[in-house]
Amino acid sequence: MSQFDNVSIIKKANIYFDGKVSSRTVLFADGSKKTLGLMAPGEYTFGTEAAELMEILAGTVQVKLPGATSWLTVAAGQSFDVPANSSFDIQVESLTDYCCSYL
16 A cells, blocks of 8 residues: 555644654554654664554665574565564664554
8 A cells, every 4th residue: 555545634743853753654444554664774772562563665674683693684565563661672674664553
């Protein structure tokens, strides 16, 4: 899906890691939500409350998921799942556009 119709968007940005990661929250009529954002090159650790599907729209990242011993390369057009109540490490190689769906 390249477009979301009939949604509400929260104007205030979610800003993390001294502005190196930023997103906007998109709310759907069915109560679900997603965030659309950008990550600048760097290394970050994110914590989750809900399970997430992270779609990489542009750029390339290396991800170490909970319990993993090695890094996974995820490029534009690919995605990865993160379990609820966990954390994951991400290395951003180039400016990365992403969509996070909360499951």
